[in-house]
Amino acid sequence: MDGVVQVIPVKGMPRVKAGDRLTLQILDSLKANGVTLEDSDVVVVTQKVVSKAEGRIVSIEEVKPGRKALELARRLRKDPRTVQVVLQEAKRVVRFGHGVLITETRHGFICANSGIDQSNVEEGYITLLPLDPDGSARRMRTQLERRTGKKLAVVITDTFGRPWREGQIDVAIGCSGIRPLEDLVGTTDPYGHLLRVTQPAVVDEIASAAELVMHKHSLTPVSVVRGVRYRRGDLGVKRIIRPWRYDLFR
């Protein structure tokens, strides 16, 4: 069966702590799972373990909510300390209501609560998004390539809600070794039509494919996506954030 894409879960990763050498843990777990990396494999890593390894964690006890956080928390019926952390991680509040606080993060992502999260972390702690997810992906890719001798890509994912639809999907927040968009603009379809706007967001599709094996319950923060034809590149996810002035939904 030619052209098959495989999504391979990497099970049994240890719980990651600040300062852990994540790429070594991933390589150990790959070995334990009997998975040998091949050229063009995409190693998909959830934000949570990257944030933990990078020490992007705060203790909720140590947060002092300011006036804006207290006011927003009251209106949204949230813990003022978590709202304070959301605001610290945000460039701006985009929308709030129905108990939901949508912000623009320092990176330009628009998501609930600036991407901070209390699931899959010790009680009383909150994880924050990595400061530079594309940079995190680049470091991991370089280390993985050096130790395996293979040409690889790394995609760091997070779980985002979206407007207009219930439920969440995983999207890419950082990538390296892969172009985030597969640019088909200016090429033709099999009927000879010029494709004017077609740019599949291949890193986001890989993130969603990976989520299918990385369930929230199963301590599977890493997977390998094999068989995707993609172009190498190092523009990062930053490249696909739509400039403010072109966006119809800010």
Place this chain on the structure above:
Amino acid sequence: MDGVVQVIPVKGMPRVKAGDRLTLQILDSLKANGVTLEDSDVVVVTQKVVSKAEGRIVSIEEVKPGRKALELARRLRKDPRTVQVVLQEAKRVVRFGHGVLITETRHGFICANSGIDQSNVEEGYITLLPLDPDGSARRMRTQLERRTGKKLAVVITDTFGRPWREGQIDVAIGCSGIRPLEDLVGTTDPYGHLLRVTQPAVVDEIASAAELVMHKHSLTPVSVVRGVRYRRGDLGVKRIIRPWRYDLFR
């Protein structure tokens, strides 16, 4: 390698015409590709071939633009006839600008141009979304199950842009045999936290995974996603459209 998800392209599908019996063509192509359907396989079909088989196609020559279409077309520098078709397929215009026309379709999808499309179709024609994509998926699933004796799911996909990010991803516009959301609300993560809002949109993640093998160029409108653990159900994609009053971005 336990728990692997496979995305298997079904290559060499014939060009689909109005009235074609799509499920028979899919079964023939599966056989030609050496793929035997198994219980729990998800058959993913792009909107384009479903629309064609259902005759959801209009000839651009026969469209008479009305006053609203003429005015919008002038402001957006688009063909007034395609704008007329967009408006006919829309409940309302949600946003327009930068040459983009975002509408809410009759089904409640919010997307560019009501989902109408001139790619991968004969010159001078436009495909429209199926009238009832969940119903189309249900009919296809029933027929495929009857002929194979397997328990299957069907997901019908389309390519949507999204706010805040460049590029497009494939999402589900219809489904049958699979619950659209995997509901984790009220369960706990491995650290014992209650998961309050986690509902992975598994049908959308399957749609994106499938796109990785169904490139716009390669006449591959069908794929099989194998190995996803999902719950059976027949609520349809309609179930995950967020009610207007709860949406912060209408």
